[in-house]
Amino acid sequence: MAMVQLLPLLLSALLIAASHQAALAFTSSHVSSTRSVQLRSSTISSSYARPASRKSWTARERDAILGRDGEYFKLDRMRGKIEFGSSNRIKTALDGSDEASVRRWLADDEQIAMSIWDPKLIKVVEPKVYRLKLMTLMFVTIQLAPQVDVRMWTDDRGYFNLESVAFDPNIQLLPGIGVSANSLGITIDVVGELMPSTDGRGVDGKIGFVTSGELPPPMRLLPEEVLKASLSTINRTIANFAITSFQDGARAKFRVFLASERTRAS
Template sequence: MLVHFAAQESVTVPVPRQPIPIEHYLRQPQRLVYAIADPQQVEALGEQVYRLKMRPRNFFSFTIQPVVDMRVWTEASNILRLQSVGCEIRGVPYIDRRFGLDLTGSLQAVRSSRSSSLVGQVALRVEVEVPPPLNMMPQMLVEAAGDSLLSSVLGLIKQQLTRQLITDYQQWVASTTQAQANNSQGNLVWES
């Protein structure tokens, strides 16, 4: 039985005022990767491509560990993009050989006269051939459980993003402004 799961999540994160605009931070996509994932679970594969090892998850009677290769880049318009370019499911070889994943997302700074925020969305779609004995279950039940699993994964990513991204941005601003102060040969003006 071939089933399709899908989930999507949107996020709006208020950005505190800093001497360096958030758009400069977004031009460093590798920082986002390490801010939303445990650095010990991330492996840089090449320019703009990272392998993220998710924590093991239970799906019915199976324990699986998704491993996703992601391309993360910033467009000229300061929109940070991410796209899955490969995946592996560790723990159940049957599922790994019959599994497809598509993850896309974006994050951009939005400014108003009073405040700034980061606005983003992510969509996750999975196609998998369900192994025995799950293939004997009603397809609607399996799809509902799969959709719920994907929603919980995206929810965890959203929590990590809202907690860690602004903290990392503030730390980056502090270290960058300190480095500029130490190299005070010229005044650098940050523009968005």
């Protein structure tokens, strides 16, 4: 967590669509934290219920995502199942750091959590759980403005960890596609970890996300390379946003952290 929106994660992530067209289109824009996303008046809005229970992760599930490099795509055309995502390394130099100062910084999980995402798009929902909003995504006849609840904590090794525990794809359907939002069966998983770099001059880690769902029959007819190319664009958009958000936020927050330490010492 991405992360994590890491993150999520960042990320992550976030759509499977149905259409009577074979053409694919993709646009993205940032979600404003001060207003809800609205479709044009000619559209149909359908929201996805947040899971009643929060997800628990096993070490094997974490390792499966963090063990990948780059983009991930899996299609079961007969069953209509699809998975896609991305796992990326996050390596960031921090000015004025050494291993000891990085470890002290990573020990404050709340401070790190607020460093990894655009501050307008993150909020605390309960202790150590943060809600990350992603950019708005448009894929054929579906618009999504996903948000993911991510648990973030520092473990006994001094590693900062993140795991998604709940999500809301926030799906809004355009007219005439003949499917419901619930029938898409979308799930969003985000996992990540962060640690001092080997030279002590920054942080090193990884964030990965996976989105899965069910392709309705019209979409199953599209060539795999067409689906893969469109989802690859989404993967890169989310991954680049998550990595850039963390790198910019981490550098700025670490400078503030060092300054506060110097102030307390004086």
